[in-house]
Amino acid sequence: MSLPDGTKRENLIAGKWEKSGSTIDVLNPATGKVLASVANALVGDCLRAVDAAHDAFDSWRNTAPRARAEVLRKAFELMIAEQERLARIITMEMGKVITDARAEVAYAAEFFRWFSEEAVRIEGDYRRAPSGANWLMVSRQPVGVALLATPWNFPAAMATRKIGPALAAGCTVVLKPAHETPFTALAIAEILERAGVPSGVVNVVVTDQPGAAVEAMLDSGKVRKLSFTGSTRVGSLLLAQAAKRVINCSMELGGNAPFIVFEDADIDAAVDGAMLAKMRNGGAACTAANRFYVHSNVLDSFTEKFVARMSALKLGDGLAEGVTLGPLMSRAQQERVANLVDGAVARGAKVLCGGKATNDPAFGYQATVLADVSKRDPITDEEIFGPVAPIISFDDHDDIVAEANRVEHGLVSYVYSGNAARALRVAEQLESGMVGFNRGLVSDPAAPFGGVKASGLGREGAHEGLLAFLELKYVAGNWA
Helix, strand or coil: CCCCCCCCCCEEECCEEECCCCEEEEEECCCCEEEEEEECCCHHHHHHHHHHHHHHHHHHHCCCHHHHHHHHHHHHHHHHHCHHHHHHHHHHHHCCCHHHHHHHHHHHHHHHHHHHHHCCCCCCEEEECCCCCCEEEEEEEECCEEEEECCCCCCCHHHHHHHHHHHHHCCCEEEECCCCCHHHHHHHHHHHHHHCCCCCCEEECCCCCHHHHHHHHHHCCCEEEEEEECCHHHHHHHHHHHHCCCCEEEEECCCCEEEEECCCCCHHHHHHHHHHHHHHHHHCCCCCEEEEEEECCCHHHHHHHHHHHHHCCCECCCCCCCCCECCCCCHHHHHHHHHHHHHHHHCCCEEEECCCECCCCCCCECCEEEECCCCCCHHHCCCCCCCEEEEEEECCHHHHHHHHHCCCEECEEEEECCCHHHHHHHHHHCCCCEEEECCCCCCCCCCCECCEECCEECCECHHHHHHCCEEEEEEEECCC
């Protein structure tokens, strides 16, 4: 099985698709075999991409907002028209089932449509000074060249969620996708070219030395914005590097979401929400429910129905008919998930379904539910990033809020209750940037996505996502 015809395998620098002296093998997680090879950008190539973005910046920032908007709108239309092609690329290089991949393409394309509409809504402010002595004018200007670093789990959506607002604001970009999943990013860049993005405005570099490349680009003196999605550990390192040149940063980092089911919840709805919150993208999402806290009065009912749904998932190649759970991204990720489960079981947890790694698909792991998990078991402190759901019983409402808040991350929380007033009180108490109330999906291009504590800085999506790529300028004048 090969990539769709026409899939780009080169880096895009200054409007040219460039090969390199070496390549990176990209594996298909379903087979464990090489899917294709992609050009491997050296540090010097990455710096040339920064130069290209820097050279294109003045022209792009001065392009009319409506013209920038039309480019993004055209890119949205092309992505929707080519949804199936893009979805197949995602599944082949990342492993998620094709239905999830199609949903990701639609979600990713929507960022281009949303920010095409936001591009013409860059507001300013004009007022008289309180003293009456002069006038105050505030405008917003693009921050400059933006370095965008994206992960492997949502190779389309994480790219468009950053590219869309950057281009709408008037910034030029260098996109560095994860080298495990480069082909989706390159396909999106090619679509942007066809949509009318000028040379140098969007550059894409794939490298197997991301640490050195990103550090060099940040040190170039030409990058004014860093937008990173990935682990908290790497994000912390990048913040330290960016601090040397006081670079504007947006960080969308790790999650460890609690999923709280109160005794008055609609259990069928809670199970539906749990399947979405846990199993979207096979559990490989920063928004994935990671710790299930279920009130003892409804524990048996919820667990029985949840286990039945998890057990019914069919593990296999994401492109195969009837498959509802694809493999993990890599052998290393498979081993990590297996170690987390095995450790919890050794400490007394009970496997209610799943609990096994597979070789067919190559990096597969069964949908797993664990019972009798201790509140302080290490599996509750780790972002699992796989199809594993530890269930913990609770009785005291105040204690469970404290338990939900005790971890270092605070991206999203989920609350199921038939009492809206209580659910909203709990939502106010939860230390997370987002809360799903009787809903297992919070992501929306029109909503500000982001977390608190170690889950990051800033917001993506919504109008706030546009503001992340703009700087305020204040002019004090006597022109009146």
